[in-house]
Every structure is written in C-alpha cells, then in structure tokens.
Amino acid sequence: MVTPEEHEDGGSVPGLDTPEPDDFVLQASDLTKSFGSVAALRGATLELRAGEVLGVVGDNGAGKSTLIKTLSGVVAPDRGTIFFAGELVHFSSPRAARSLGIETVYQDLALCEHLTVARNLYLGRELTRHGLPWLDDRRMARSAEQFLERLGIVAVPGDAVVRNLSGGQRQAVAVAKAVAFSPRVLILDEPTAALGVREVEQVLDLVRRVRADGVGVILITHRMQDLFEVCDRLLIMYEGTDIARLTTKNTTLEEIVYYIDGGSGREHQRAGSITSAS
Amino acid sequence: MARELTHGASADSVGTRPRVAAQPFLRRNVPILALIGLLVVSGVYFSLASDTFLTLGNFLNIVRQSAPALILAVSMTMVMTTRGIDLSVGSLTAMVGGVGAVLMRDGWSVWAAIVVMCAIGVVAGSVNGFFVAYQGIPAFIVTLAGFTAFRGIALILTEGFSIPMRDERFVWLGQGTIRNVPVPVVIALVFGIIGWLVFNKTPFGMRLVAVGSNPEATRRSGVNTAALLLRVYVISGLAAAVAAIVIAARLGAGSSNAGLGLELEVITGVVLGGTSLFGGIGTMTGSLLGVFLIAMIANGLILLRLDPFYVPVVQGRFSWARCGCTPMWRVSATLRRDSF
Structure with a gap:
C-alpha cells in the first residue's frame, strides 16, 4: 500500500508488474465486447489499486470508452471477468456498479438538461423528508451548492437548470456527481474536455485529493500533460487490447506514443508522431 | 438510501452566490402565462357576450363535462414527459365501461365491478408499458394498437348496444353532488392535486422528467x-379506468362509443398547457388549464348559439394561437443561453 504523501512529488508507485491479487480494488481480465461485427474489446485486462491514478491511453477506437463502460456497468462484456475488492462481480446495470462505489464521469457528461443542478447530482439517490417519498429540494440545492463550492472547479448555483449552464459548469456538475457519494473507484472519461486552463488544474487537483483519500482513479484523456501530472501508471490500449503498462515516472512521451501506435516496427512514424503530439 | 454529499458538509462555507441567474418567475412560466392570457381573454369575451357564462353553475358544468379529460390529462402529462404518448386511453374507457356494464347487468355488486374495472385499466396499462419499457417499441405504435383493439373488445362485449347501469350508488359517481359540487368535479380535483404533488414533489416525478430529458443518463x-x-403506463391505464367509471356513471350506461376522440382532446390540452411532445418538459398545472380551456371554449360557443359544427374549428384556431406563443419563448430561451 502506498501512502498519499509519496504521490506529492509526481507519483512513486513501485513498478511491480505482478503484485498480490488482493491488492487491487478493481481487476478486469480478458474482457471482450463486440458491437455487431465490430470488435471493440479483444481481451482487455486492467487492474487498479486503491489510492492510485491509472491513465488509460490509446488512439481513437482503441477501446478505451468501451473498457470503462464495462467497468461501470453500462455495457455488459461478452466474455471476461471483473473482480471488485477481490470478489467476482457481474454488473447487470449501472446501478449495480454504482452501489459498490464505482462512479463514472462520462465523456458526454450524462446530465439531464431539464433538471436543476441539485436534482442532477441526487438523481437516483434523492434526499427525502421524514422517510416519505417527498423531495427535499431546499436541502439538496444547499448541499449541492456547498459541495460544488468546495470542489472549487466552477461556481454553479444548485437550483439552476442544467440547460442554462456553460460547458465548463456542466463538466463541473458531472465531476461533482461522480465524486459526491464517496466512491471507491472513480472513472473519468475525458473530464477536462470542455474546461479552460485554470479549471483543468482544479480537476487534476481534485483527482489528487480523491487519490489521497484512497480512491482508485481511472483517467482517460487526450491531454498528455495531464497524464504526466497526475497518473501513477499508464495502461496503453491498442485495437481492443491492453498493449503495455508503464510507470509514469519511468516513461517518456516518446515511449507512450510508440505504444499508442501499436508498438512495433514503426521507427520512422514514431519520430513523426512525437513531433505532432508535443 | 440517500446520503448527504460527503465532501460538502459544513454549513457556513457558502460565500457569495455564484452567478447564473436562477430564471425569473415570469420567464420560467411563459407557457402557462400565455395560456392564462388566452383563458382570460376568451373568458372575458364570453362573459360579455352571454349572461349565463360567468356563473358558478356554468363553471361547475364545464369542469363536470371535462372531468374525464382532466383525469386523463394528469396521467398523459406524466407519459408525455417521458417522451411517450398513450393513444389507447379513449378506447380503454370504452372497454372498461363496457366490461363494467356487462358485469353489473349480470348481477355483480357495484364495488366488485369497480374493482374489476380498475384492474382492467391496470392490466391494459401494463401491457402497453411492457412493450414500451422492456421491448423498446415506440409508444406511438404500441398504444395505437391498443387504440384499435380496446374499442374492438368494447364492441364485442356490448354488441354495439348501450348497456344501462341503473345502480344508484354507481350513478352517483357521475351525477351526484357533494355539498353542491358534482362528484366528477371532486374526483378530477383530487386526481389533479395528487398528480401535481407526485409530479413535482416526489422522486418518482423527478425521475419522469429525468428519463424524458436524457434516458441514458438517467439509467447511468x-x-x-x-x-x-x-x-407510468400503468398509471395511465388506471386513470383511463377512473375516467371510464365517471363517464359510464354520468351516462348511466356502458357504451362502446364512450370516449371517442378523448385521447386527442387530452393530448391537445396537455400540449396547449406547455408539455413538450419530445419529453423532459411537463407541467401539470398547464395540462389542467389546457384541458379546461378547450372545454370552456366549447361551452362558451354553445352559449353563444354558434353552430356546433364550428366549435372544433374554433378550438383548432386556439391551438394555433397558442402555438404562436412557442417561438417567442424559444427565442427568449436562446437569448438567455447565449448570454453566458
């Protein structure tokens, strides 16, 4: 187990390739998933420890989003196993994953435009009064507002309708919704896409904070600098499989891009890709 | 099961309120205000043109006549907010009324018949709901099938005749009064209040809006x-059963012709009220006002001795007039969004 302090200087998880299995809060192996004739996952394996940030990297169509959707219960894999805290689990629905403490920020944000910020945050676990099925809107709005303010990404009033929010505010709400209920695993699919420079920094800071709380974080992003800033380890996806595992502090952008490109016999293209990526 | 947000505990941490105006009351309620405007304008016109229009008796008369539609407006608002529609409710009232009449003719007690009628509504609603929710078939198609089938069953049961229902206790539900207020009005009022509370104040109502707004996000x-x-379709079926009881009791008969076109009257009223056909936006108050507006126009025109054949034409004009208001608030919504 790694203590949070060790992460402060940029990630220092020991580069063990085969740690003890019960170390993992989440362990998925050999996941396959096809959509019609398109094989999105061809035997992907992933393991995540509590209190680490795992960056999942890959080109478009490499299977990153499908992989995390199987972990959050949105998509049922055709084959493969998922262990949560050492126990075999089958997610029949997102509700099942959520009840175990696996929270996800989806790329498309997955908010209900017509509901208020507070109602979005509490959707599925509404606050009610006196145990009756009676919404406590005031308490939800107040609590949501305070929570968003504590997160400090962007200021958002709790009773505003999401339709009237800016892209950055929506992103903040989506992130808040995922971290609000003490997750054990937090999955972030492009959480910084709609944000400005300052807000991105706030989200990355938030990732460090939840990691310090012992949460296992999976981060998908196109921004290479985010990976180096917060990730302890990287999992590189290529054509539906996990092609490589890297420890962030021991790797280089060059090596990452090399694996994103498929990882073999592409010496010339490697040089070109690095130029365009950096 | 609900918990407080874990990271947002301390009560005094709120400093300045973040910007993004909560929408002002007027703007938020443009659809309903437009509707109230139409109600007032036409109400004033009818009051001036007819001596009998603006009396309590006439008001209760309008509500009593539109009670079945008001009851169904409650459930239709819920259905349409989820991006659905229920075209089968009109035919279902005929089927439920027919079954009730046949049962009572065959010597069943009133209460047993009422229970069976409600049960039929629930079963019919669950059939619709099963195909919509679990088979993913568009609600329009599913309930269109019910629209045809249920009235067919009503015809078979009643053989096309109007079957009398003479039991006084049953007839009271449609013709009686409680302290001078017609029973159907009381039933519609209770239905409306419960519907408003469920829709606006319960997790169930909130989730209806959520699923209409973004089904996948709601699932996730x-x-x-x-x-x-x-x-929601079970509720719709049950509401149709209640409407059927009111109709049958008012007519004192079960008929396969009951509730002809009722579903369209209800949908018109609900849309007039500001509920979106595309889901996510629903207003219980608007629906009830919308249905009431349609009934009021018919009533006023009849008092003015307009040829009844013209009544639907005028009602249609009102729908257009109300639609004319839609672009106005769309524009204002766009302006608001762009100002951020």
Missing part, C-alpha cells in the same frame, strides 16, 4: 428506467 445514474416507464 442508477435509476431502473424500464420499471419507471412501465409504472
């Missing part, structure tokens, strides 16, 4: 959306 939030949709 851990809501069992299929069960939610099933329930």
Whole structure:
C-alpha cells in the first residue's frame, strides 16, 4: 500500500508488474465486447489499486470508452471477468456498479438538461423528508451548492437548470456527481474536455485529493500533460487490447506514443508522431 | 438510501452566490402565462357576450363535462414527459365501461365491478408499458394498437348496444353532488392535486422528467428506467379506468362509443398547457388549464348559439394561437443561453 504523501512529488508507485491479487480494488481480465461485427474489446485486462491514478491511453477506437463502460456497468462484456475488492462481480446495470462505489464521469457528461443542478447530482439517490417519498429540494440545492463550492472547479448555483449552464459548469456538475457519494473507484472519461486552463488544474487537483483519500482513479484523456501530472501508471490500449503498462515516472512521451501506435516496427512514424503530439 | 454529499458538509462555507441567474418567475412560466392570457381573454369575451357564462353553475358544468379529460390529462402529462404518448386511453374507457356494464347487468355488486374495472385499466396499462419499457417499441405504435383493439373488445362485449347501469350508488359517481359540487368535479380535483404533488414533489416525478430529458443518463445514474416507464403506463391505464367509471356513471350506461376522440382532446390540452411532445418538459398545472380551456371554449360557443359544427374549428384556431406563443419563448430561451 502506498501512502498519499509519496504521490506529492509526481507519483512513486513501485513498478511491480505482478503484485498480490488482493491488492487491487478493481481487476478486469480478458474482457471482450463486440458491437455487431465490430470488435471493440479483444481481451482487455486492467487492474487498479486503491489510492492510485491509472491513465488509460490509446488512439481513437482503441477501446478505451468501451473498457470503462464495462467497468461501470453500462455495457455488459461478452466474455471476461471483473473482480471488485477481490470478489467476482457481474454488473447487470449501472446501478449495480454504482452501489459498490464505482462512479463514472462520462465523456458526454450524462446530465439531464431539464433538471436543476441539485436534482442532477441526487438523481437516483434523492434526499427525502421524514422517510416519505417527498423531495427535499431546499436541502439538496444547499448541499449541492456547498459541495460544488468546495470542489472549487466552477461556481454553479444548485437550483439552476442544467440547460442554462456553460460547458465548463456542466463538466463541473458531472465531476461533482461522480465524486459526491464517496466512491471507491472513480472513472473519468475525458473530464477536462470542455474546461479552460485554470479549471483543468482544479480537476487534476481534485483527482489528487480523491487519490489521497484512497480512491482508485481511472483517467482517460487526450491531454498528455495531464497524464504526466497526475497518473501513477499508464495502461496503453491498442485495437481492443491492453498493449503495455508503464510507470509514469519511468516513461517518456516518446515511449507512450510508440505504444499508442501499436508498438512495433514503426521507427520512422514514431519520430513523426512525437513531433505532432508535443 | 440517500446520503448527504460527503465532501460538502459544513454549513457556513457558502460565500457569495455564484452567478447564473436562477430564471425569473415570469420567464420560467411563459407557457402557462400565455395560456392564462388566452383563458382570460376568451373568458372575458364570453362573459360579455352571454349572461349565463360567468356563473358558478356554468363553471361547475364545464369542469363536470371535462372531468374525464382532466383525469386523463394528469396521467398523459406524466407519459408525455417521458417522451411517450398513450393513444389507447379513449378506447380503454370504452372497454372498461363496457366490461363494467356487462358485469353489473349480470348481477355483480357495484364495488366488485369497480374493482374489476380498475384492474382492467391496470392490466391494459401494463401491457402497453411492457412493450414500451422492456421491448423498446415506440409508444406511438404500441398504444395505437391498443387504440384499435380496446374499442374492438368494447364492441364485442356490448354488441354495439348501450348497456344501462341503473345502480344508484354507481350513478352517483357521475351525477351526484357533494355539498353542491358534482362528484366528477371532486374526483378530477383530487386526481389533479395528487398528480401535481407526485409530479413535482416526489422522486418518482423527478425521475419522469429525468428519463424524458436524457434516458441514458438517467439509467447511468442508477435509476431502473424500464420499471419507471412501465409504472407510468400503468398509471395511465388506471386513470383511463377512473375516467371510464365517471363517464359510464354520468351516462348511466356502458357504451362502446364512450370516449371517442378523448385521447386527442387530452393530448391537445396537455400540449396547449406547455408539455413538450419530445419529453423532459411537463407541467401539470398547464395540462389542467389546457384541458379546461378547450372545454370552456366549447361551452362558451354553445352559449353563444354558434353552430356546433364550428366549435372544433374554433378550438383548432386556439391551438394555433397558442402555438404562436412557442417561438417567442424559444427565442427568449436562446437569448438567455447565449448570454453566458
């Protein structure tokens, strides 16, 4: 187990390739998933420890989003196993994953435009009064507002309708919704896409904070600098499989891009890709 | 099961309120205000043109006549907010009324018949709901099938005749009064109030809006959306059964012609009220006012001795007039969004 302090200087998880299995809060192996004739996952394996940030990297169509959707219960894999805290689990629905403490920020944000910020945050676990099925809107709005303010990404009033929010505010709400209920695993699919420079920094800071709380974080992003800033380890996806595992502090952008490109016999293209990526 | 947000505990941490105006009351309620405007304008016109229009008796008369539509407007608002529609409710009232009449003719007690009538509504609603929620068939198609089939069953049961229902206790539900207020009005009022509360103040109502707004996001939030949709069609079926009881009791007969076109009257009223056909936006108050407006126009025109054949034409004009208001608030909504 790694203590949070060790992460402060940029990630220092020991580069063990085969740690003890019960170390993992989440362990998925050999996941396959096809959509019609398109094989999105061809035997992907992933393991995540509590209190680490795992960056999942890959080109478009490499299977990153499908992989995390199987972990959050949105998509049922055709084959493969998922262990949560050492126990075999089958997610029949997102509700099942959520009840175990696996929270996800989806790329498309997955908010209900017509509901208020507070109602979005509490959707599925509404606050009610006196145990009756009676919404406590005031308490939800107040609590949501305070929570968003504590997160400090962007200021958002709790009773505003999401339709009237800016892209950055929506992103903040989506992130808040995922971290609000003490997750054990937090999955972030492009959480910084709609944000400005300052807000991105706030989200990355938030990732460090939840990691310090012992949460296992999976981060998908196109921004290479985010990976180096917060990730302890990287999992590189290529054509539906996990092609490589890297420890962030021991790797280089060059090596990452090399694996994103498929990882073999592409010496010339490697040089070109690095130029365009950096 | 609900918990407080864990990271947002301390009460005094709120400093300045973040910007993004909560929408002002006027703007938020443009659809309903437009509707109230139409109600007032036409109400004033009818009051001036007819001596009898603006009396309590006439008001109760309008509500009594539109009670079945008001009851169905409650459930239709819920259905349409989830992006659905229920075209089968008109035919279902005929089927439920027919079954009730046949049962009572065959010597069943009033209460047993009423229970069976409600049960039929629930079963019919669950059939609709099953296909919509669990088979993913568009609600329009599913309930169009019910629209045809249910009236067919009503015809078979009644053989096309109007079957009399003479039991006084049953007839009271349609013709009686409680302290001078017609019973159908009381039933519609109770239905409306409960519907408003459920829609606006319960997790169920909130999830209806959520699923109409973004079904996939709602599912990912851990809501069992299929069960939610099933329930909303069951409510619709039950509301149709209640409407059927009111209609049959008012006519004192069960007829396969009951509720002809009722579903369209209800949908018109609900849309007039500001509920979106595309889901996510629903207003219980608007629906009830919309249905009331349509009934009021018919009533006023009849008092003015207009040829009844013209009444639907005028009602249609009102729908257009109300539609004319839609672009106005769309524009204002766009302006608001762009100002951020």
